[in-house]
Amino acid sequence: MQDAMEDFFRALRAADVKVSPAEAIDAHRTVATVGFSDRELFKDALCATLAKTADEVVRFDDVFDTFFARDALTPAQPPPDHGDGDPMDGLPPEAAESELTRMIMQGDATGLAQAMEEAAERAQVSQIRLTTQRSRMSRRLLEEMGLAEIEAIISAARRLEGGGDAADRLEAGKRRLAAEATRYVERQHDLYASGSGRMLREELLARKALNAEGGIDPVDQAMMQALVRKMAKRLADRYSRRRNRARKGHMDIRKTLRKSMPYGGMPFEILWKTEKIDKPSIVCICDVSKSVAAAAQFLLSFLYSLNEVVDRLEAYAFSGRLISVNDILDDEHVDQAIFQVLRKIGFQQTDYGKSLEDFCENHLDHVDRHTxxxxxxxxRSNYADPRMDLMATIHKRARSVIWLNPEPESYWSQGDSVMHRYERFCHVAKTCNTLGQLERIIEDVLRTYVPH
Structure with a gap:
């Protein structure tokens, strides 16, 4: 049963239910306590041990029901008028030595199910990783059960006089057995390979260019929004822990002496100096012109999904003029809010200088040494004045200035681009046109606030 439990843990991990080695040990202890006789008790005990959130409970239920499903096989049954005769009648002598043939002809569903489980273990069906492996795995499973032997017996029966009926019944049982093997492999694929396929798809989407010509396909758009939320949750889990860091090697003498007073002044407990790390305060200024709108949507989705670890987020958008979009983002889901912003100020002639002027006149007080x-x-400012003086002012007031540009660096000094001039007033200026790059940059921002 230990091997089955380890396979179950792998299936849970494939379904995004995190199972650590310590939790796996706890699960084994739980199973040893409650046993296997009561299915509901067994399921509830494992769920309480392994599922940590409401979403994980739902995924746990699905995986448990699929993993421990034991559907009865429906092989070919002897004909109703067979009477009390031997169902093996009509088959060649070598059929008597084939246990699989006897189970098929007798309709032994329980025996066939057990034989399929054992053959699946030998064929390593649980190692399936890709959808394209299903046919090969089904064939391998049948071969381990003895498919070649069954086919040889059918062929020999058809050569016998009067063996056609028995051969037909064995052939029908073989077809049903093949269908059951296909269903079994599909169930294993759902358990172990669906997660691999999803991860492969997410890896591809994480590398997909946000400013691709022709835009992003609506199906990919929905999947990428879900991926953004998953990335944000991963970062939030990583950086939402306690923000006090022990400075080892710097003893807090005052606190240590106070703590030692009940022990007659003996310092049994050493207290270390700590420093308080604040949550990030972020001001986000997004160009929502046509060429950058998709990247702006995903950036704002990312930042608004980090509400657990971001102390304050001020969001602004511009193309010709700059406006605050906090109210729009608060009232609407970020997916829909971007379209409202575009209707309000989008598709105007981009003017970075005028937008910086609007920001400094109306919102500069939101920038300080913690921002x-x-x-x-x-x-690209369409050859208008880029107002480097205002960019320098923001640089002086802020904790750091990060510029994310969807274009490659080789374009930063071409045409009407003044990116190479703005770059002087940025602590970080990077190309960012995929979700993977966006995740790494946002993590770098969080890392500057939260120590390791």
């Missing part, structure tokens, strides 16, 4: 300012834009 990270994130710009998202291609730096």
């Amino acid at each position: 990270t300012v994130i710009f998202l834009g291609d730096g």
Whole structure:
């Protein structure tokens, strides 16, 4: 049963139910306590041990029901008028030595199910990883059960006089057995390979260009939004822990002496100096012109999904003029809010200088030494004054200035781009046109606030 439990843990991990080695040990102890006789008790005990959130409970239930499903096989049954005769009648002598043939002809569903489980273990069906492996795994499973032997017996029976009926019944049983093997492999695929396929798809989407010509397909758009939320949750889980860092090697003498007073002044407990790490305060300024709107949508989705670890988020958007979009984002889901922003100020002639002027006149007080300012834009200002003086002012006031540009660096000094000039007033300026790059940059921002 230990091997089965380990396979069950792998299936849970494939379904995004995190099972650590310590939790696996706890699960084994739980099973040893409650046993296997009561299915509901067994399921509830494992769920209480392994599922940590409401979403994980739902996924746990699905995996448990699929993993421990034991559907009865329905092989070919002897004909109703067979009477009390031997169902093996009509088959060649070598059929008597084939246990699989006897189970098929007698309709032994329980025996066939057990034989399929044993053959699946030998064929390593649980190692399936890709959808394209299903046919090969089904064939391998049948071969381990003795498919070649069954086919030889059918062929020999058809050569016998009067063996056609028995051969037909064995052939029908073989077809049903093949169908059951296919269903079994599909169930194993759902348990172990669906997660691999999803992860492969997510890896591809994480590398998909956000500013791709022709835009993003609606199906990919929905999947990428879900991926953004998953990335944000991963970062939130990582950086939402306690924000006090022990400075080992720097003893807090005052606190240590106070703690030692009940022990007659003996310092049994050493207390270390700590420093308080604040949550990030972020000001996000996004170009929502046509060429950058998709990247802006995903950046804002990412930041708004980090509400657990971001102390304050001020969001602004511009193309010709700059406006605050906090109210729109608060009232609407970020997916829909971007379209409202575009209707309000989008599709105007981009003017970075005028947008910086609007920001400094109306919102500069939101920037201080605790604030990270994130710009998202291609730096193309249509040959208007880029107002480097205002960019220098923001640089002086902010904790850090990060510029994310969807275009490659080789474009930063071409045409109407002034990105190479803005870059001087940025602590970090990077190309960012995929979700993977966006995740790494946002993590770098969080890492500057939260120590390791």
